[in-house]
Amino acid sequence: MISVDEHRAAVTELLGTRPGVELPLADCAGLVLAGDVRAGVALPPFDNSAMDGYALRSVDVVEASDDSPVELPVSEDIPAGRTDVPALLPGTAHRIMTGAPMPPGADSVVMVERTDGGTGKVRIFAAAAPGAHVRRTGEDVAAGSVALARGSVLGPAQLGLASAVGLDRLLVHAPPRVLVVSTGTELVLPPDELRHGQIYESNSVMLVAGLRALGCHVESIRSVADDVETFRAAIEPRLASTDLVVTSGGVSAGAYEVVKDALTGAGVSFRKVAMQPGGPQGLGRWDGVPVVTLPGNPVSVLVSFEAFLRPALLASLGHSGTDRQHVRARLIETLQSPKGKRQFRRGYYTQAQGEVTGIVGPRGGPGSHLLAAFTQANCLIVLPEDVTEAAEGSEVDVLLL
Ligand SMILES: Nc1nc2c(c(=O)[nH]1)N[C@H]1C(S)=C(S)[C@@H](COP(=O)(O)OP(=O)(O)OC[C@H]3O[C@@H](n4cnc5c(N)ncnc54)[C@H](O)[C@@H]3O)O[C@H]1N2
Numbered sequence: 107m108i109s110v111d112e113h114r115a116a117v118t119e120l121l122g123t124r125p126g127v128e129l130p131l132a133d134c135a136g137l138v139l140a141g142d143v144r145a146g147v148a149l150p151p152f153d154n155s156a157m158d159g160y161a162l163r164s165v166d167v168v169e170a171s172d173d174s175p176v177e178l179p180v181s182e183d184i185p186a187g188r189t190d191v192p193a194l195l196p197g198t199a200h201r202i203m204t205g206a207p208m209p210p211g212a213d214s215v216v217m218v219e220r221t222d223g224g225t226g227k228v229r230i231f232a233a234a235a236p237g238a239h240v241r242r243t244g245e246d247v248a249a250g251s252v253a254l255a256r257g258s259v260l261g262p263a264q265l266g267l268a269s270a271v272g273l274d275r276l277l278v279h280a281p282p283r284v285l286v287v288s289t290g291t292e293l294v295l296p297p298d299e300l301r302h303g304q305i306y307e308s309n310s311v312m313l314v315a316g317l318r319a320l321g322c323h324v325e326s327i328r329s330v331a332d333d334v335e336t337f338r339a340a341i342e343p344r345l346a347s348t349d350l351v352v353t354s355g356g357v358s359a360g361a362y363e364v365v366k367d368a369l370t371g372a373g374v375s376f377r378k379v380a381m382q383p384g385g386p387q388g389l390g391r392w393d394g395v396p397v398v399t400l401p402g403n404p405v406s407v408l409v410s411f412e413a414f415l416r417p418a419l420l421a422s423l424g425h426s427g428t429d430r431q432h433v434r435a436r437l438i439e440t441l442q443s444p445k446g447k448r449q450f451r452r453g454y455y456t457q458a459q460g461e462v463t464g465i466v467g468p469r470g471g472p473g474s475h476l477l478a479a480f481t482q483a484n485c486l487i488v489l490p491e492d493v494t495e496a497a498e499g500s501e502v503d504v505l506l507l
């Protein structure tokens with residue numbers, strides 16, 4: 107038996123680091139930059155007005171007040187987007203809109219609310235400090251500087267900034283194309299009716315959702331019968347266009363273990379990991395393509411995804427933080443755990459306002475078929491290998507989902 111940490115390290119090594127690829131911004135959300143992005147332009151690219159109002163010289167309105175307004179001729183109108191901005195002559199104003207370039211010679215803007223809004227001439231009711239309402243060239247980003255560092259996770263703000271400095275593509279760690287395969291002769295898909303002995307397939311749906319949330323491109327084969335030839339024929343033709351195969355089922359000790367039977371000797375090794383659920387695991391390469399084989403029980407699939415696939419894929423995609431947030435919490439119920447195995451129990455964690463330590467209780471028992479209880483959970487309670495009983499009131503490690 108190998109440890110959870112050893113198997114996670116092996117899966118992480120198997121997946122490696124995804125190569126860089128240039129993608130359109132719209133396809134980059136949630137991915138990680140594979141290189142620094144330098145700004146080709148400054149932001150703002152030119153001095154511009156932060157307000158709708160009048161660009162002028164502050165010295166010309168020093169005396170302006172409500173009681174004694176200063177009147178200036180308005181010689182130009184500068185909407186945003188005007189590219190030929192004539193210089194301002196002393197003793198005049200240009201009407202200017204938010205985002206429009208400051209005319210050379212002007213050093214400040216008086217907002218329209220502090221004027222009479224005139225167009226031929228304008229009465230100004232307030233003084234303006236030099237620089238008032240002027241957004242300076244480069245005050246957000248200097249031209250040539252690193253606007254986004256390698257390793258940045260591309261959320262809305264990062265993508266917006268890339269766009270603002272004039273980019274329409276970014277170099278990111280390429281999302282892998284993952285093929286999810288559910289094995290089991292008992293598996294049925296709607297609208298087919300269940301016959302006795304059959305169940306509706308659910309593992310692939312969970313894996314596809316989890317993998318897509320990480321940014322992977324995912325396709326699935328939702329029901330492959332427990333027959334080695336059928337299994338090989340379903341997957342082999344797709345290997346060339348796949349970066350990772352994830353299977354569920356067919357890896358334990360029974361007589362019809364299709365994944366084990368098909369892939370033993372083909373580059374995939376099977377092992378028992380000291381955990382519960384999720385014990386039977388496998389990994390390797392099939393015709394060079396990484397394969398991770400998960401056990402069939404639905405809760406085992408989800409726990410295996412959390413323990414192995416999620417951290418390994420995040421690392422391969424260039425994320426630096428690959429772990430879920432861990433907290434310590436007080437158990438509200440005594441839990442038993444198998445000796446020598448790390449147990450992952452579905453739990454519900456809450457933290458009362460003002461309390462340093464939260465509390466956690468189990469949702470459902472340890473059985474790896476209890477999927478409904480998982481839907482009630484917001485965390486996994488992690489009981490270490492050397493723990494056989496965690497008493498009510500004791501502190502345990504909790505992985506927030
Ligand atoms: N003699 C032993 N039997 C079992 C052992 C063992 O060590 N010795 N390990 C048990 C554990 S733990 C697990 S986990 C399972 C893993 O078995 P397999 O990976 O071979 O999975 P299956 O037998 O194919 O399926 C297990 C269970 O899950 C259901 N299942 C499978 N696929 C799906 C799916 N896509 N959607 C929904 N449900 C699925 C399947 O019907 C079975 O009930 O082995 C134990 N046995």
Ligand code: MOO
Nearest residue numbers: 383384385406474
């Ligand atoms: O390891 Mo199995 O995943 O306990 O049910």
